[in-house]
Amino acid sequence: MTEVIDGEAVAADVRADVADRVELLEHAGVTPGLATVLMSDDAASETYVSMKQRDCEEVGIEGIHVEIDPDAPASELYGTIDDLNDRDDVHGILVQLPVPEHVDTRQVLRRIDPEKDVDGFHPENVGRLVAGDARFKPCTPHGVQKLLEAYDVETEGADAVVVGRSDIVGKPMANLLIQKGPGGNATTTVCHSRTRDLEAKLSNADIVVAAAGIPEFVDGSMLKPGATVIDVGINKVDAETEKGYALVGDVDYDSASEVAGAITPVPGGVGPMTRAMLLYNTVKAAGIRHDVDVGLR
Structure with missing residues (x-):
């Protein structure tokens, strides 16, 4: 008999573990925060982002959501990323892809602070992964x-x-x-x-x-x-x-x-599992930023 691998069940276990790590941060006076940025009117992207925000609420991560008009200039998205990089209450930043054609995806990914790049797509984090010293695994x-x-x-x-x-x-x-x-x-x-x-x-x-x-x-x-x-x-x-x-x-x-x-x-x-590991990376990022060992590797 072929065994069916239940991603929903394993993801639930990961989320429960992440919630325990959130409590460790709270004891240290830290509330992890994840910012999602949506520059699209694609229904699937909107649904996916809303699911991520619900996941955050479930485990105790503070969700911050920013929507940008898809017709806005690329500079508005870049400026939003810069602002989120500077915010102390934001530990992870996720820009929902794809972005409009007039926006340079590579510049978006490189603009995110590598210590807040919970997707693991910044060149610095890619390099660390290849070198066997990953900060965040994608x-x-x-x-x-x-x-x-x-x-x-x-x-x-x-x-x-x-x-x-x-x-x-x-x-x-x-x-x-x-x-x-x-x-x-x-x-x-x-x-x-x-x-x-x-x-x-x-x-x-x-x-x-x-x-x-x-x-x-x-x-x-x-x-x-x-x-x-x-x-x-x-x-x-x-x-x-x-x-x-x-x-x-x-x-x-x-x-x-x-x-x-x-x-x-x-x-x-x-x-x-993809959504669960985003929470994992956000809590890990908060631990790194505030020098709290949350036990995530």
């Missing part, structure tokens, strides 16, 4: 690590394949898997949409992390029997449903679940 790859740990999936010595090479998931995921230490020590291959003979790479993989952004790109025929399959993708496809679409991952769940030893569903797998 939320989605770190969430995947937590899922593997929660389900006792051994990474040491395992053959792992990451399908996807994005700065947000693929590259940092590969870096985490090859690091020395718990959750690492895997022999890791990074594949993508232009990889030749992807099936051959996947057929030997003990762990597969699919993050290519292509609906049902990986199917059961490509997998090694008993492999652990982590599906990071979430894609809308046309379907005869009330909404007119269905959400599917980068893995064909039906065929993969017949072969895999363990697999994440979509939704309910990696998504909840």
Whole structure:
């Protein structure tokens, strides 16, 4: 029987642990604060930000939300980031991506104070991750690590394949898997949409992390029997449903679940972990800023 990896349950455990760490900060007179910035009228982005704010309230993090007109000049967003960098009550800053085309995404990410960059996308934090001295691990790859740990999936010595090479998931995921230490020590291959003979790479993989952004790109025929399959993708496809679409991952769940030893569903797998690890990073950032050991590494 294939084991279904319950991201909702693991995320709930992470949030409960984070709430305990918030209490440690409160004893030291510190209330962690997360600022979310939205410069978009995209309904999905609006929903995602509101969910993050609700998560903050649940664990005792002070949520600060700023909305900027998508037609406003880029300077308004940059100025907002500068103001949040200077605020003592803000320990983490998250600018919801994507931003409008007239805004330079790289400049946005580089403008955030690296000690408040709870997404882990600032070049300084990327460099620290690669060097094995991460300040903040990017939320989605770190969430995947937590899922593997929660389900006792051994990474040491395992053959792992990451399908996807994005700065947000693929590259940092590969870096985490090859690091020395718990959750690492895997022999890791990074594949993508232009990889030749992807099936051959996947057929030997003990762990597969699919993050290519292509609906049902990986199917059961490509997998090694008993492999652990982590599906990071979430894609809308046309379907005869009330909404007119269905959400599917980068893995064909039906065929993969017949072969895999363990697999994440979509939704309910990696998504909840991404939000939970944002809270984790915010509390860690508050601890660093105020020199309080909250026990998060």
